[in-house]
Structure formats: C-alpha cells, structure tokens
Amino acid sequence: MTTHSDPTVKHDALYLFEAYDSNPNGDPDNAGKPRTDLDTGHGLVSDVSIKRKVRDAIQFQIDEGILPAEHNRIFIRRGVALNAELEDAYDTLGLEKGKNVKGDSVAKAGSYMVENYFDVRMFGAVMSTGNASAGKITGPVTIGIARSLDPVLPIDLSITRTASTKEENKDNASQMGSKTVIPYGLYACRVHYQPTRNNQVTSVDLEALWSTLTNMFEVTRSAARPDVSVRNLFVFSHSNALGNAPARTLLDSIKITKTTDKEIPTTGADYTITPPVEGEVKPGVTFKQVL
Incomplete structure (x- = not known):
C-alpha cells in the first residue's frame, strides 16, 4: 500500500x-x-458535476470489467429510483419496511449501503426517503x-439543423440553435x-x-x-x-x-x-x- x-x-x-x-x-x-x-x-x-463524472467513470469501469461490481455499485445514477435501491437493501437484509422503521433497521441498512456502494462510502448520502430509510451518511471525501x-471568455456559436421534426416542415427544414463554449480554461x-x-x-x-x-x-x-x-x-x-x-x-x-x-x-x-x-x-x- x-x-x-x-x-x-x-x-x-x-x-x-x-x-x-x-x-x-x-x-x-x-x-x-x-x-x-x-x-x-x-x-x-x-462539485456535484465533478462527483457525477466520478460516479459515471466508476460505473463504466464496472461495466467493462475493470472494477468488480461487488462493493462498488453506484447509488446515485441516471434511470434508477433511489427508494427502490433502499428497498432492495431492506429485502436483502430481511428488514421490515415502513414509514416508521426502527433505529436498528436504519443503522443496518446504512451499514449495508456503505459496504456495497462506492459513492455512498466515499461521498456519503441522505437515504431517509420512502419506506426503507438508511439514514444519513457523511462521507470522508470532500470535493470543492x-x-x-x-x-474565461465564453463564446456563443449559432448552429443549424437540417432535419425537421414535423412532416409539414420538411421542405423548410433548417432550424437555428446555439451553443456556448470556452476557448480555454485551466481549472x-x-x-x-x-x-x-x-x-x-x-x-x-x-x-x-x-x-x-x-x-x-x-x-x-x-x-x-x-x-x-x-x-x-x-x-x-x-x-x-x-x-x-x-x-x-x-x-x-x-x-x-x-x-x-x-x-x-x-x-x-x-x-x-x-x-x-x-x-x-x-x-x-x-x-x-x-x-
């Protein structure tokens, strides 16, 4: 080490x-x-943007077999309901779900989430929603x-799209849009x-x-x-x-x-x-x- x-x-x-x-x-x-x-x-x-990319990159490494899925799951990710993840933890541990779950159930669920989810273990999480509370975890990693x-000097760029969204507009398909970029910045x-x-x-x-x-x-x-x-x-x-x-x-x-x-x-x-x-x-x- x-x-x-x-x-x-x-x-x-x-x-x-x-x-x-x-x-x-x-x-x-x-x-x-x-x-x-x-x-x-x-x-x-x-900081939220940076942690999002850490989470996405960890998930990418799991999907590619670079990191094992065991103990490295990502709690906060796109397309996944957080309450469903917490309910899965309760089901795995055999705990009873409900609005007023007991303190020891919350503690057990919180420990399970820390052990099995990389982002909870590193960044912490508020997991007190729904019928399967796992409490609040304060992570050891802080990103500023x-x-x-x-x-920096942001530049607005006008762009066009040559495809229409509606059949009746297909002969006049060019549509305007814009995007803004930074030519250079060291962060x-x-x-x-x-x-x-x-x-x-x-x-x-x-x-x-x-x-x-x-x-x-x-x-x-x-x-x-x-x-x-x-x-x-x-x-x-x-x-x-x-x-x-x-x-x-x-x-x-x-x-x-x-x-x-x-x-x-x-x-x-x-x-x-x-x-x-x-x-x-x-x-x-x-x-x-x-x-």
Whole structure:
C-alpha cells in the first residue's frame, strides 16, 4: 500500500484540469451556458458535476470489467429510483419496511449501503426517503468547486439543423440553435479525504478514486465537452487522521504561474506548474504527484 492510498490518514489534493472549446459545466439558471463567477469572470465547475463524472467513470469501469461490481455499485445514477435501491437493501437484509422503521433497521441498512456502494462510502448520502430509510451518511471525501485560474471568455456559436421534426416542415427544414463554449480554461479543484471512526474505505477504494480522477474525462466526453482533460493531480498525505499541516498551506505550495501577457490565457502553454519535490515536504506530510 502506497502512502497516498492509506485510508487511515488524512489526504489533501489539488486537481487541475483544462477545457478547450468546451462547456465544462452548464448552468441551468443561464440557459446551460458555462458557469462563471459574475463578479470576476472566472469559470466554475460545481462539485456535484465533478462527483457525477466520478460516479459515471466508476460505473463504466464496472461495466467493462475493470472494477468488480461487488462493493462498488453506484447509488446515485441516471434511470434508477433511489427508494427502490433502499428497498432492495431492506429485502436483502430481511428488514421490515415502513414509514416508521426502527433505529436498528436504519443503522443496518446504512451499514449495508456503505459496504456495497462506492459513492455512498466515499461521498456519503441522505437515504431517509420512502419506506426503507438508511439514514444519513457523511462521507470522508470532500470535493470543492473548481475555479479557473484566470477569467474565461465564453463564446456563443449559432448552429443549424437540417432535419425537421414535423412532416409539414420538411421542405423548410433548417432550424437555428446555439451553443456556448470556452476557448480555454485551466481549472483548479481541491479534494480532501478525512477518515472517520467508522470508516469502511479501503486502500483499493482510494486507489480507485485517484485513478478515476485522472481518467474520468476520457470516458465521459460529450458534444458539450469534447476536449476536457486532466492536467495534474497532486496529493499531500499526512501521517495521521488529524493532519500535520493546514491543507491550504500545503496546496498553496504548488506554484502555478501565468507565463503570458495575455489577459485571458488561450492554451496550457500559458502556465507553468511547479510542485514540490516528491517525498516528505513537512514533518509528517508526504507529497506525491499522481499525474
């Protein structure tokens, strides 16, 4: 087991990814356009969006036989009713369902969900709906909102569709639409792992998390995100669960410098990234460049 996959100690990570001619995270309150900070113009990607891609990439690895389905199922996924998943847990454990289930049933169901679902084990979940409550689980992994290092400049593109939806319009089929992309943006996200007393996370789970963060954009591409990719993943590992140094101090030791006079960078070459030398960087803290 490597230091950065030890589930008994605290880990703080800096996750860098870049987008070219893509919409890394559409804002439903702004017609699906790329999320931006209206005050500063910086691009944003929500923590929910990042965790969605982790879940999808884990499910992809299960479907392809890369990860075993046992203990790695995904609770929150498209096309699946959450209450049905919870009822399956009750049925498997032989528990009685109802609006007022007993506390020990909730605890048993919660433990079952943590053991068998990767995303519940890592991120936690609220599972107190329906007739099969499994309570609320607080996961050890926290993923922050990703923010671009500099302002981004979204571009609106008009597009046309040459096929009509109605028979009567087939001779006048051209229909207008639009999409918005960011020419370039380098995004930084902070990821934290804080082990808990009843932690069921294993070293295999942590290895799967770090590995998935490095490749998840490769298996979740879409027309909106044709060119989003990971640039770096840096992990600081402490020698205990409490931690030996503040996370911000450690993560800020990774120097990211803009090397262009352009107000808005247009390529990854406009930045240099200087991490610490691998090994012990502070007493009780080890640094690892995963990617």
